[in-house]
Amino acid sequence: MRALMIRTVWLLLACAAAGAQEPDSTYRASIGERPDPVGTPTPVSVRVYLFDIGEIDDDKQRFTADLFMNVQWRDDRLAVPEASRTGQLRIMSLDSIWTPRGLIVNDRGMSQQLPEVVEVDDVGNVEYRQRFSGDMAADLKYANFPFDTQRLPIDFVSYRYSPDELRFSPDSVITGDTSQFSEEGWKFEFVESEFSAFSVPAEDISRSRLTFYVEARRNTGYYLWTMFLPMTLIVFMSWTAFWLQPNLVPPRVGIATATVFSLIAFGFSIRVSLPPVPYLTRADVLVTGCTFLVFLSLAVTIIGSRWASGEHMEWALRLNAIARWAYAGLFLLVVATALLR
Numbered sequence: 001m002r003a004l005m006i007r008t009v010w011l012l013l014a015c016a017a018a019g020a021q022e023p024d025s026t027y028r029a030s031i032g033e034r035p036d037p038v039g040t041p042t043p044v045s046v047r048v049y050l051f052d053i054g055e056i057d058d059d060k061q062r063f064t065a066d067l068f069m070n071v072q073w074r075d076d077r078l079a080v081p082e083a084s085r086t087g088q089l090r091i092m093s094l095d096s097i098w099t100p101r102g103l104i105v106n107d108r109g110m111s112q113q114l115p116e117v118v119e120v121d122d123v124g125n126v127e128y129r130q131r132f133s134g135d136m137a138a139d140l141k142y143a144n145f146p147f148d149t150q151r152l153p154i155d156f157v158s159y160r161y162s163p164d165e166l167r168f169s170p171d172s173v174i175t176g177d178t179s180q181f182s183e184e185g186w187k188f189e190f191v192e193s194e195f196s197a198f199s200v201p202a203e204d205i206s207r208s209r210l211t212f213y214v215e216a217r218r219n220t221g222y223y224l225w226t227m228f229l230p231m232t233l234i235v236f237m238s239w240t241a242f243w244l245q246p247n248l249v250p251p252r253v254g255i256a257t258a259t260v261f262s263l264i265a266f267g268f269s270i271r272v273s274l275p276p277v278p279y280l281t282r283a284d285v286l287v288t289g290c291t292f293l294v295f296l297s298l299a300v301t302i303i304g305s306r307w308a309s310g311e312h313m314e315w316a317l318r319l320n321a322i323a324r325w326a327y328a329g330l331f332l333l334v335v336a337t338a339l340l341r
Helices: 002-018 025-029 221-243 249-273 282-309 313-340
Strands: 042-057 062-074 090-093 102-104 117-120 125-137 149-158 166-168 173-175 186-200 205-218
Touching: 042 149, 042 186, 042 205, 062 149, 125 149, 166 205, 173 186, 221 249, 221 282, 221 313, 249 282, 282 313
Parallel strands: 042 166, 042 173
Antiparallel strands: 042 062, 062 125, 090 117, 102 149, 117 125, 149 205, 186 205
């Protein structure tokens, strides 16, 4: 990494001191043509060093990335005659030579920080370096929230060349120190890259595509302590009403109503932290199930107290005995559904 940064600084100094060279007129006339003949795809290597992932925005379906990109290919037309080779790298403007015409598909406002130039050696090897930082889109799935694992893509596409004309080299790779990423609450890991084609069926278009993936696994400890544990305590607080005598109407009803109000207030605060998606997550299942149980406890408490106030004390005691274990069983069912669905 240190060598990479030294070369980047050297590139900036070289551009400032000498400016970018221009290829000869013969090359400029064929700038729109690939360096390889028809039927032979041009190999392009893409290497990415990911400095940081600064934020994962659940609501906007975006993440913030800071990365350094190195793209290499060969263009024999830029080679220097053997007798004139000096081993010196030439700096050329990016728009003065043939390029793979690449873009980052899921770019949502990234900025470039280096000049748009390339280095070319004596035999025609071309190297383009650029640093990008900003927002990138991601199709985040929250069905398993807060136990979810997301795949954050860095999606490169050649917007001009098909897989028959350009192919991304197998040595393309993404690296970085994931332990230094500034986004809290996630654990990151690089997973296998995907080589595919970007297709637009309606236009019969197919373009070469390379997608790097960063796997982000949410740290669930925070949610276990701040969501699941308090929710469990509220549910079991309502459960205690079934261990009181049915004729103790004020304390039984007081416990039941208190847990209802507690759950409403706590549930409202939880909803703020849940991703707004049109389907139920695991956390939604738990919150909904616990809400149902607390209101069920209130209903059973009122029915039992009414029976105890009349001439059906035996019915009230039997309802109490059944509710104690049925309520605990229903809670375990809710937890199992939320965690194992």
